[in-house]
Amino acid sequence: MPEATVKTPGPAAGMRDRIGGAVRWDTAVGALLVVLLLCSFSFVENFGNALNVSFLIGNTLPIALIALPMTMLVVSGEVDLSVGSTVGLSGAVMGALWNQGMAIETIIPICLLLGVVCGLVNGLLVTRLGLPSLAVTIGTMAAYRGIAQIVLGSDSVTDFPFQYLDFGAGRIGDTFIPYAALPFVVLLAIAVVVLHATRFGRSLFAIGASEEAARFSGVRVKRLKLAMFVTTGLLSALTGVFWALHYASARYDNAMGLELSVIAAVLLGGVDFDGGKGTLGGAIAGVFLLGTLQNVMSLLNVSAQSQIVVTGVLLVVSVLAPRIGREIAHARARRRTAAAPPGTPAPPPGARTPVA
């Protein structure tokens, strides 16, 4: 949540994102992903074949898709917990309309529009009323899921047209690339450019670092945040359509709890929950690190329950480790200043570590 904590630059300011002042966190996660992939390819049976890798990518895509706007949202200091419910709602509406006999070419745009509306509701409540996004999206999480339940009840719709199901679940020839990965790569490229190479993206970082400062330097804070909430809704709805096709099942409880997986992956990728810091590369590395770990653990017959523990531990470590690293860097800097000749002002203890 955006707290107006003053971030005083200390002598170790440049090391803020680094572990003990050496490696950037997102680079470390990326490296870890590469190491994990290499180990899995060489040591885990059945991991390396094209079919398994295509499963891995296909099953990770929903999280990856939502992680794109979620990263930007968290960078700007907000969060959206209603994404899982938006996925469920868009799937449920898709199923209900399909049961009504509507053509799928009309249904999909309607679902996407619905996602925009969901995002708009979140965004307007946050930006116009000034409510904390956490509280708002916990509310809309229940509301959207509830509407999905009202729309579709406990039905499950599975008889979507074959070519669409094939697009959702199939892969290109005998390669490891699912069809759906291609549009994702395009979206990823767009997101990377927008966040890291445009004025819009820089403004998001500015808002996350200090909303007030951003406003005074001419950033249209509310408009930008609203845009991000709407984008998140849109991509969640897209994911809902993909989910229903990929698993050939539209149910109201599709993607239950997905919001937690997305946030876990994004934070694991080094995006700071307080806003203002993070990279899309790191977030996507985090997403695929979790996805690959789950795939490998399933292949190694590790129970689903143990996988939950691993996810939780990784999440806690991913937020704890950078802070500990920072503390160490601080302590080192303090020692250095203490060793320096008197007159050099020592950084006040705990200057940049506001109360949790």
Added chain:
Amino acid sequence: MTLTAPPVAEDAPAEGAARRRFIDKVFKARELAVAAVLVLMLLATQLSNTEFLSRQGITDLLLNATILVLVATGQAVVVITRNVDLSVGSVLGISAFAAGNYLQGGGSSLVAVVLAVGLGALFGALNGALVSLGKVPALVVTLGTLYIVRGIDSIWVGSRQITADSLPDGFVDFGHNGIWVVPYLALLAGAVLFCVGYYLRSYRSGREMYALGSSPEAAQLAGIPVRGRIMTAYVLCGALAGLAGALYLARFGNVDSATGSGYELTVVSAVVVGGVAFTGGSGTVYGAALGALLLTSINSVLPAIGVSSVWVTAINGILLLLAIAVDRILALRVAAVLRKQAARMRSARHA
């Protein structure tokens, strides 16, 4: 919140006191509003379905609310310190199973309850340590422990299940009987609620929780042991979740590895509907308890007036949104009124 930052600082103390009374009134009104909605809803239901508020009906309403009230009380304390505990559902589940497992082995009921509370407090202490020492965002840490505790629970429980017939009769009776229409469980929850409410209102360390939630930096500078208080809040929250687990076992007699999953959101909704603001430093546990009572009553009201239960989730969500939106609008209004008042006072003084 806006209310805790008075727009003008140079006012006379008497004026400040008057303003505080005004603000107090607004907040009292907040709890009164929840109570009024609750009463209206129950009366309206009673009118359309005369069986609703029968003796058994009231007992059921209270029984249903008990567990949520307990967890919401603990959660309210944590939210007042400007933190949150998402792991309560998992902690409730694992404590319920621990108590049930012990009772199945022939243990005594009292020890089982103590065991559940202790286990809950232990997980609370873990959360508290991570949040206060690690200085990491509470939402993220407790999201992590939500996974971890649920995972441990699932591994430990496996596909086992605890059923009512394997529990001692006394324990199960405790979960169902009561004095007149009030079940024992509700009495227990009421007593806990009152104790926590009294502590927060009248003890120094209780007041410090509010101070901490209003402004962590100011609290630290004022010499409040911030880490210790956060720790206390989490241990209390965990212990109450553990107690709620034991009561869950007594009430339903049925516990498996999925017990309590997804409960955290209901709890947070109850707390926020009851007027405990996410931004910390405001609200009371009584409000949270009223919120819990309101949410669980809706679950009973809808079937009683013939509305399908699929509406429950949506209504809960919309209620939560309404609660925070109304709160916010009210706060903005109050701030505007105070500003106007202060401006008038000032111009009167200068005239």
